[in-house]
Amino acid sequence: MTKPRIALVIGILCISIFPVLVRLSLTPGLISAFYRMLFASGIILPYVLITKQLKIPSVKLFMLAALCGVVFGLDVGVWNIAIQESSATQATLLTNLSPVWVGIGAFLFLKDKPKRNFWIGTLIAIIGMVTLVGFQFFLNLDFDIAFFFAILSGMLYAVYMLTSKFILEAMDVLSFMTISVVSSAVALGLISFIMNEPFSGFTNMGWLVLVVQGLVCQLLAWLLISYATKHMRATRVSVSLLGQAILASILAWIFLEETITLQMIIGGIILLFGIRITFYTKEILLFRISKKMNSKAF
Secondary structure, three states, X not given: OHHHHHHHHHHHHHHOHHHHHHHOOOOOHHHHHHHHHHHHHHHHHHHHHHOOOOOOOOHHHHHHHHHHHHHHHHHHHHHHHHHHHOOHHHHXXXXXXXXXXXXXXXXXXXXXXXXXXXXXXXXXXXXXXXXXXXXXXXXXOOOOHHHHHHHHHHHHHHHHHHHHHHHHOOOOHHHHHHHHHHHHHHHHHHHHHHOOOOOOOOOHHHHHHHHHHHHHHHHHHXXXXXXXXXXXXXXHHHHHHHHHHHHHHHHHHHHOOOOOOHHHXXXXXXXXXXXXXXXXXXXXXXXXXXXXXXXXXX
């Protein structure tokens, strides 16, 4: 399980750049999501076609992968709008409730039910997230369209995680990512056209940000995260992705001159502790206890 965990860590590093790029507001939220998928599609689709690595086990799996891509595209678009219409803090916190939705969905629909350590770890991680963003945040919470968009983003993300876990049991990562990202680009392109979003007229920095989003935050990050999802529990992956909040805060401190307080550091430590708990299993704990008992016996 070492390789999937390494892939997950690197994937989280890649997507942690995304909130910082969105906060720059160099392009509209919806069109930003479209170009993120389009640039990723422009690399992965020609590659799998030329190398003949696109493998579709069945029409059913193809349709599910395409639907998965549409859901993920809507998730990114909705989240971008939530960030730009409210605060990045509010959007990030509410969207990161997704592990709760993933856990509920896994309990209802997956054979591999969430263990007790998942619920304990998730609760601690969310407490850490709340501490990270600050309790004052809740006093200024606005129950507006951005609030509901952020909640919707978390739910869409949970649907994506659960559906992708099911699909990846029977489909390779590269084929799934290709179908998913192309369908995302098509869906977001149509929605952007209908809503009369601008497809051009951005600054050079704006285009550079869009390219980075597509190649790093989407293509590289989600190839790695999908690989981790294929070999790990979807619940563990979803909770682990909360770690991006810590990295995003550090990057915002470096590039956007946002402050990092002692409270944020404490919240980050609690969050990481919660994530770590979800990786404990009953078997590992029993092994460690028995090992300690045996060592004492000697």
